[in-house]
Amino acid sequence: xxxxxxTFIGGLLAGTMYSLVAIGxxxxxxxxxxxxxxQGSILLFSGLTFVTLLEKGVPFxxxxxxxxxxxxxxxxVIERTVLRPLxxxxxxxxxxxxLGLSYVVEGTAQGLMGAQVHALDLGxxxxxxxxxxxxxxxxxxxxxxxxxxxxxxxxxxxNRTRIGVSLRAVADDTRAALSIGINLNRIWQIxxxxxxxxxxxxxxxxxxxxxxxxxxxxVVLKALPxxxxxxxxxxxxxxxxxLIVGAxxxxxxxYIGRFVGGGITPWFPYFLAIAFLYIRPAGLFGExxxxxx
Amino acid sequence: MSLVESILTQAASALAPLLDVRNIEVIYDGAILAVADVxxxxxxxxxxxxxxxxxxxxxxxxxxxxxxxxxxRALVSRGEVHFRGxxxxxxxxxxxxxxxxxxxxxxxxxxxxxxxxxxLRAGAFLRRPSRHEIExxxxxxxxxxxxxxxxxxxxxxxxxxxxxxxxxxxRALLTRPELVLLDEPSMGLAPLIxxxxxxxxxxxxxxxxxxFLVAEQNIALSLxxxxxxxxLDSGRVAIEASAEDLLGRDDLQEIYLGVAxxx
Ligand SMILES: Nc1ncnc2c1ncn2[C@@H]1O[C@H](COP(=O)(O)OP(=O)(O)OP(=O)(O)O)[C@@H](O)[C@H]1O
Ligand SMILES: [Mg+2]
Numbered sequence: 001x002x003x004x005x006x007t008f009i010g011g012l013l014a015g016t017m018y019s020l021v022a023i024g025x026x027x028x029x030x031x032x033x034x035x036x037x038x039q040g041s042i043l044l045f046s047g048l049t050f051v052t053l054l055e056k057g058v059p060f061x062x063x064x065x066x067x068x069x070x071x072x073x074x075x076x077v078i079e080r081t082v083l084r085p086l087x088x089x090x091x092x093x094x095x096x097x098x099l100g101l102s103y104v105v106e107g108t109a110q111g112l113m114g115a116q117v118h119a120l121d122l123g124x125x126x127x128x129x130x131x132x133x134x135x136x137x138x139x140x141x142x143x144x145x146x147x148x149x150x151x152x153x154x155x156x157x158x159n160r161t162r163i164g165v166s167l168r169a170v171a172d173d174t175r176a177a178l179s180i181g182i183n184l185n186r187i188w189q190i191x192x193x194x195x196x197x198x199x200x201x202x203x204x205x206x207x208x209x210x211x212x213x214x215x216x217x218x219v220v221l222k223a224l225p226x227x228x229x230x231x232x233x234x235x236x237x238x239x240x241x242x243l244i245v246g247a248x249x250x251x252x253x254x255y256i257g258r259f260v261g262g263g264i265t266p267w268f269p270y271f272l273a274i275a276f277l278y279i280r281p282a283g284l285f286g287e288x289x290x291x292x293x
Numbered sequence: 294m295s296l297v298e299s300i301l302t303q304a305a306s307a308l309a310p311l312l313d314v315r316n317i318e319v320i321y322d323g324a325i326l327a328v329a330d331v332x333x334x335x336x337x338x339x340x341x342x343x344x345x346x347x348x349x350x351x352x353x354x355x356x357x358x359x360x361x362x363x364x365x366r367a368l369v370s371r372g373e374v375h376f377r378g379x380x381x382x383x384x385x386x387x388x389x390x391x392x393x394x395x396x397x398x399x400x401x402x403x404x405x406x407x408x409x410x411x412x413l414r415a416g417a418f419l420r421r422p423s424r425h426e427i428e429x430x431x432x433x434x435x436x437x438x439x440x441x442x443x444x445x446x447x448x449x450x451x452x453x454x455x456x457x458x459x460x461x462x463x464r465a466l467l468t469r470p471e472l473v474l475l476d477e478p479s480m481g482l483a484p485l486i487x488x489x490x491x492x493x494x495x496x497x498x499x500x501x502x503x504x505f506l507v508a509e510q511n512i513a514l515s516l517x518x519x520x521x522x523x524x525l526d527s528g529r530v531a532i533e534a535s536a537e538d539l540l541g542r543d544d545l546q547e548i549y550l551g552v553a554x555x556x
Contacts, residue, residue: 088366162418169404169415175364176402176461180468181390181419 013140015246022238038102040220047203075192225273231283317372329528345525351508359396360386393471405450416467455486
């Protein structure tokens with residue numbers, strides 16, 4: 001029973017990391033209806049920028065602030081050079097554009113900062129802590145709390161601020177938003193910046209665990225099943241989807257893995273996602289069109 | 294020139310048009326000609342009806358004025374739109390909203406997942422009002438549309454068609470427009486609700502002096518509230534006359550609104 005609980009809780013905590021990555025996708029999908037393939041590269045880029053600054057001797061807070069400024073500037077540049085010229089094109093065109101963008105961002109990151117693995121120490125020790133007699137990792141716990149905090153801040157932003165309401169308005173009906181004077185370009189800039197910052201947080205936490213390296217950009221592949229399960233348009237869905245994927249893959253690895261020779265985690269989330277597609281194509285929290293009853 | 298005519302000319306020049314559309318042509322996707330040649334004007338404080346059969350080009354004309362043509366991959370390829378004496382052709386819709394033109398789209402287009410009140414608030418953001426101002430403006434709109442107040446916390450997508458139309462108009466009014474482009478407010482609504490909506494539009498026009506350009510299929514009703522009307526046919530202005538004259542013409546139905554003539 002303890003093994004089960006430990007595996008389950010460990011999986012949930014690891015899953016919050018997937019949630020964090022998925023939230024970045026949801027933000028951009030909501031605002032512009034595009035699956036942003038570049039989110040993984042942005043995550044890598046921001047993590048790499050942060051760790052390079054640290055290595056150059058910039059203090060933690062300074063490095064964080066500079067990275068955030070770079071992300072905000074990057075968001076404005078992307079909006080002006082990629083999104084604005086392609087506005088009103090099909091989602092497929094936009095998707096291809098983000099595909100191209102991911103190579104540009106990745107190339108820039110590695111060109112400027114090299115391709116080697118950087119160790120990142122956030123000062124959170126990965127020691128076991130006991131709750132009752134269930135052992136969990138302190139690092140996972142801190143990471144999970146960070147994810148929860150970030151989600152709470154975003155929820156507050158969306159529901160209580162003018163920018164948040166404007167963003168939801170754009171997500172619901174772009175034309176109507178334009179007709180009442182909402183500046184779509186500015187909303188896109190803000191959303192890409194916020195998605196970049198979520199990416200930074202995710203990049204830092206993942207990076208601290210496995211080093212900041214090229215493979216970070218592949219978290220896109222982890223986010224996809226999370227989004228299919230949770231729905232592309234709901235932050236709550238991204239969180240729950242991440243938890244489900246995290247818990248399910250860890251449990252599967254522990255309990256089924258040994259019968260199939262291990263290595264189950266890379267594909268199990270996809271197996272789960274396909275199962276969900278059969279049962280609930282819109283995802284758990286995906287928005288279906290509202291119909292009056 | 295007769296005395297009457299000269300007085301009329303003077304009166305017209307004193308009332309420089311708020312909106313002046315000059316010979317516009319609008320093309321979708323670089324190929325589909327939707328509006329061939331439309332000229333029209335609205336003077337301050339007027340309600341003007343824009344009539345015509347399905348596909349005549351009413352909505353496209355309104356989109357050309359509000360700038361929303363870009364969102365449908367269309368272009369004003371000829372002609373100009375002047376607002377308060379300035380050429381505003383091709384200006385982005387959100388900037389035109391800030392200048393005082395607001396477009397209430399055909400089919401209402403409320404923000405379905407936002408509450409009724411959030412929809413209204415979104416209309417006011419443009420002006421960057423203080424909290425206090427927003428509350429006051431909301432109360433003003435609720436006074437015109439009491440039904441919206443009772444539904445303020447309801448998700449807009451779950452309200453009735455009539456309530457959504459009122460919400461779309463109320464939301465537009467919160468931008469403090471000088472000119473409201475109202476596209477088929479009667480679409481799919483019960484006659485009583487349509488009457489109610491037109492009565493409120495007239496009331497807004499009288500009390501706030503807001504001008505309206507209303508595209509409608511419901512000729513009789515819209516002409517009862519409008520001062521003048523334009524009838525579009527295949528992307529051109531076929532008739533331009535006072536509401537009275539238009540109401541008096543019994544050929545309107547048959548000729549321009551695609552109603553089959555009696556055998
Ligand atoms: N988004 C679009 N893409 C391509 N063609 C369009 C588009 N919207 C309208 N059209 C075409 O432009 C012409 C005018 O359409 P418009 O919607 O302006 O007419 P309307 O008078 O508003 O008609 P209705 O009464 O049906 O609303 C039609 O031939 C229509 O097929
Ligand atoms: Mg129309």
